Amino acid sequence: MLLTPQQVKSQKDRLKQSELEHFSQTDINSLISDRTLFCDNLLKQLWAQFELDKTELALVAVGGYGRKEMFPLSDLDFLILSEQQNSPELAQKISQFIQFLWDCGFDVGAAVRTLAECDAEGRKDITIATNLLESRLLIGNEKIFKKLTALLWPPDFWDRETFFNAKVQEKTERYQRYHNTSYNLEPDIKHSPGGLRDLHLIYWIALRHSNVMTLDEILQSGFIYPEEYSLLQESQQFLFKVRFALHLILKRYDNRLLFDRQIKVAELLGFEGEGNQGVERMMKRFFQALNNISSLSDLLTKHYREHFLRQVSCGKIEALDSNFAIQNNEIVLRNEHIFMQQPDTILDLFAHHANQPQTEIHSATLRKLHLALSQLQAPLSQQPLAREKFLRLFNLPKAIRRAISPMHKYGVLTAYLPQWKAIEGLMQFDLFHAYTVDEHTLRVLQKLESFLEEDQRELHPICARIFSAFSDRTLLYIAALFHDIAKGRGGDHAKLGAQDVSEFAQQHGFERREIETMAWLVEQHLLMSITAQRRDIHDPEVVLNFAEKVKNKVRLDLLICLTVADICATSSTLWNSWKRALFTSLYEYTNQQFAQGMDELIDTDEQVQDNKKQALALLQSQGFMDDVTALWARCSDDYFLRNTPKQLAWHATLLTDFCDDILVKISNRFSQGGTDMFLYCQDQAQLFHKVASTVAAKKFSIHSAQISTSLDGYVLDTFVITELNGIPLKNARRRELESAITDTLRSGKTPKVGTLGNQKLQHFNVQTEVRFLAMNRSDHTEMELFALDKAGLLAEVSQVFAELGLNLLNAKITTIGEKAEDFFMLTNKNGTALTETERKELEVRLKNQLN
Template identity: 70%
Template sequence: MQTLTPTHIKQQRELLKQQELDNFAQADINLFISHRTLFCDELLCQLWQHFQLDQSELTLVAVGGYGRQEMFPLSDLDFLILTAQPNSPQLEQKITDFIQFLWDCGFDVGASVRTLAECDKNGRSDITIATNLLESRYLCGKRETFEKLTALLQRADFWPRETFFNAKLAEKNQRYQRYNNTSYNLEPDIKYSPGGLRDLHLIYWIALRHSNAMTLQEILQSGFIYPEEYEALKLNQQFLFKVRFALHLVLKRYDNRLLFDRQIKVAELLGYHGKGNVGVEQMMKRFFQALQSISSLSDILAKHYREHFLLAQTAVQMPSVWLDTNFIIQNNAICLVDENCFIQQPETILDLFYHLTAQQQAEIHSSTLRQLQIALSQLGQPLSKIPLAREKFLRLFSQPNAIVRAIVPMHKYGVLTAYIPQWQDIEGLMQFDLFHVYTVDEHTIRVLLTLESFLQSETEHNYPICHQVFSTVADRTLLYISALFHDIAKGRGGEHADLGAVDMRQFAQQHGFDGREVTTMAWLVKQHLLMSTVAQRRDIYDPEVVMAFAAEVQNKVRLDLLLCLTVADICATNQTLWNSWKRTLFTSLYQSTLKQFEWGMDQLLDNQKIIEEHREQALAMVQNPNLEQINTLWQRCSDDYFLRHTAKELVWHIELLENIVSQPLVKISNRFSDGGTPVFIYCQDQANLFYKVVATIGAKKLSIHNAKISTSIDNYAMDTFIVSELNGDLLKFDRRRDLEKSLMMALNSDKLPTLSIPINPRLRHFQVKTDVRFLEMKKAEYTEMELFALDKAGLLAEVSQVFSELKLNIINAKITTVGAKAEDFFMLTNAQNKALNEMERNQLAQRLLARLG
């Protein structure tokens, strides 16, 4: 570094980066980080002399991550310039030139200039400044001033240990809330996600404030952590360091988020390879396991510090209460009587979580958790192999708040993996798509939490039927355990529901369930996607569809269990998926199936009766009905119109059409909303009508959930589209009026709307094979078609263009988006208003495959 110009320094940094890239596969990550730190140390000390700051009374101090000697390719260069007294204007200019030079070299500089008094004052008032100062490391300048700073920071009244600990813990809790209190978000932040580097730093900071230990080795030597904990922390820290270093090498700007596109590049750099997404999934599985391990150890060590170094000095010792021969509760913490209990009697591990459900305000003492970790590492067989453990495991599910108080902490501390052998396969298993938000194990835990939440009165508004049904389920244990296994076979290849059903049957038999219960649990796992598929991708107004679904379900008990599992599964997949539209779909299918059971399985539901009910209900709701006018309108409508529209919608149409002056008519209102915002269009049928509507709606960045296409006998379209905002919300007033105007312009124009298809950059990393499937070939009235494709913008409009080119009519459409994948259902007729023949189906499939790729 003899030549001190920004250009030369930039070249040196690029050379260093290239060397790191060339040697990364066989890298010792600690050596890389120390080289980075040394590079910065040497540069700053040379510049200190270059700008003649060495001739002053100033001191240059590395702080924060730089102070910890954790320098990554895009890390901020954080330092403090320490002065004993206010600086002269000439010295201030030298400091400014020094800092500006570093900016010109391309560093992101975090610099502060403070006196000792300012360090004292600012550090006491701001925990972030105090933490940075505690990690101070001398670089150059007047060492005596640095030693005074060190003495100041070590004073007992500068952030007393308990105050410091509570402040850092509050920071951690706020950070966890930003990430939904889970390490298992599929696009995690290496630094801030639960279990990330900030959790490691928390351990460092606690130890640093307590005993001035600055490294893991020093923390071990201080006796604060066990050797086993040291090895686990060291191993996982090295992995996170390597992932973060690789991420910084592939990015141009500072960021610590492992977004999907970055995961691919980082996995390659770390040497993870395989067909498709195998390399990414392997890397991320190891990454999530590291996060979970660090999160658990961070939690245990924070508990340990509070109990042994803070509360021990001030808390009033309450009398111990015996819970059983192995456990006592002391100061609201569950403690072991004999620390070897878990090793000598592994089944007592389940007793720990039973007591946690029985003592709703209690916590697990850190010493108990540490003994638990040691015992789990020494287990010779799965806990479920022990008959007494099986009894204790099943007992948990009959306890109040069993999921929150037992299953969640069992997952957190590795007990589920120790109990269910297959759980290890899904632990940290990511799903490389835009649909799932969590890893498979975290998703499963959230399914269980959602099920348990159905018992709470607060959930009645969003899940009215589930709240009602789940409260009456006779044995919720069956459903809880089925939920545990519903995705247990993901990642193995093959149909995960089929493979999971086999595992479920074996587990249920092993745990002594009777034949009926075993069959029900295996069926729930095997068919856990059935209700979702039927409700969202089938014509639930078709009596044959309802009959087939009811025949598979067989009885109300199974229907109730499947409904609750399905809704919980959807909600735990992605928080944005559940909305009022889906609630309407599942409610309708559930009620239709109940009617089928009541009607009997030897005959189809009578749609004519449903049609008459809708008509009668509508007439009863109309104020001062003009029966002659209504009958004239209804005589123009097919039976399907009355079947697929609710009584509220029929009333709305009557109000709109009884005094209509001109058409087209476009009306959008939430007054008759039943799960989405209905868009009603009335006009003389015209070519490309469906395309005009969906292209216009798509241009407004709205989601289309359903299309009810009705054509009167005198060739008038009476179409209803159910739409929502992208997040599932109903359309507000301004959005409704704007869409009405745009649709009117499109319908009145001879020109087709321009199909604007903006590219979603996130989709370029996902491959979805276009697939066209035709269902129920025997139907003569219409053809049912499923389309699977990449959910790009304008997809529905492109599909409708193909329908128009082939002169096909759309009777109904259901639009479902599963992350990057569209799973759409259409009911079609040909130009003769009949089902498509084989040649027409083949032609349609070929055209769609050619258009969509």
């Protein structure tokens, strides 16, 4: 009976349903094998149905299908091979055969070539050559298939070295697309560093070298050690299982583990727990598998280059000590058993790596290291000599890049610090943290070290100056190493981490004062970030309170370096010019507080005068000669504190001769990473709500709002805004928003904000929380709002303020991934702090509006 596309679709549906029903009880190899067999049998049946079995053609599976790695959404890759060009009649049959498969719902990767074309195309294109090397005869002319195989093995058809170099170059380019890390929180199972493509690289090298295709065959060939085989096999099996599950829940081919998919895949794999625990457990194991594969892929490609491609010479051996030497710019072992005999010498390896910046570590050395680590019975930190060596690493040149980071990559940090194992591959299921906890921690350390580089002086002037002045950076590096080490345990990770670093410091012989400093840094590593971004840092009381917690300038210097590095290492998009201005102001105010003593509040007059002086200098340098005295006489000191000299000068150029009623100007010149919007008009009811609603209606985001009112009742407000995807506004969009806000304020009509859904946000649950701060204030009320972030959130919040007749004095808008953490300063209708009744009503209204 002839098959129809509908019948084949039904067969595919039944197979998928069976896979779903039996997934948790079935070995992943059986699932892949059964699907591959299903495809094999179907193609053979259709080959006969289209009478192609009566020809001299060969049907050959290639690529992943050739490797027998078929997943539910895998492409059906095959080659139809002939000796000579096909006749028009035969070409028509082949076309019908391929079209039938498309009609059945397969994604078909089909090539129709002669032997000569395979030879010519394969020599030109490394991808085609690789597919051909993985070929497997399904049905048809066996003789012609053997001829194809014979074509692939002459020395001049992608010789081993050229093939190897091309594949390694592919890997390098692929790694760059994924920021050279396995730990992106929405990884690609196939292409991310450590993904299946890294496994395939090992397969391809072994295949080209000795014609073996599976891990078992590679093990038998002697190319990998049994310990390496076990780790690769275990990691491969888990990636296979995750990919198979992902394909079962998707309708279209994709290998990206996006957040919404992670939830469904974790359920299918049986990972359970409260909240997001199941997802985080699955992803932790997933990232550990990626790291295993990435490390072993690096090691084995290095091994292949050193032992099979390089012209081995007895190059000069330069002794480094009794255990290590340099040969051919690589660190080799003089005593291959030394890691087993004296485990503390493992740290010597990385000290040499830091001290010899032109060298790499030989693959044989790495393999001995890997073997020794697998047999360690206790943490390295329990050995006194190892502790001394570990601390000395932090004062070596490029200590983080050349010692600590490679130690993490090759598993030495885990072997040294017992707590490190718990954060390896530990993800946080949110939109804020771009990396796993261990990857983030390494990036904090790398960012700290980068403060020593010349190009950081402009981007991070305070941190670059402070960090380069430290004679010993060990305390700060260790605090950074421990700042997030207690994440995932439950409880306050900062307090738990402070306990961990205290125990570590005591074990490593630090003095009491040093221990207290490190513990304080870990416990308070979020203090400066919260104060700068969610408090009114121009309020002297806020500065005094912060200074009292910090206690002295040494701690302040350490804390700002750790804080800035922490922010930069969380996501590449978080640090920008307006945040730099916030942290700079808080740092300078706190230094001023320390200088004058803690008995009284700082006088901000000096900062006001300094900002005016700098703004005047900028105006004069621009050739602006008008008198700004009258304009500035109308402005409160807060205005000069809350705007930078550049902004003050900009405002002056706009307002000196301005005679209209409303001014809205938007520019990209002042905020790196965002767009500045300046609003000047006579104050009016519900002003902030009107602006926030207009911004939301035009599909922009507000990131920062500085609210100022002149002595004669005019607002001089500055906002930092972006497109919804976080990029600054282009010229046409800036002009569009200027017109829209002007129209809103003139008409008095507040635009309605439509519902702007975000697919990612629907997978997160953030309960709205309202906190009131500084309850002793009588002049205003300070409020923190925590809620699920969404487009138009600020418009909804400002609507509640408007309905209750509240006045907004200041706002700081902070988005932490899927979570909004906003700060507002408010007064009631009488211009005073909210009463207890008013606070309660505000809290209830906000929760009803946002939940």
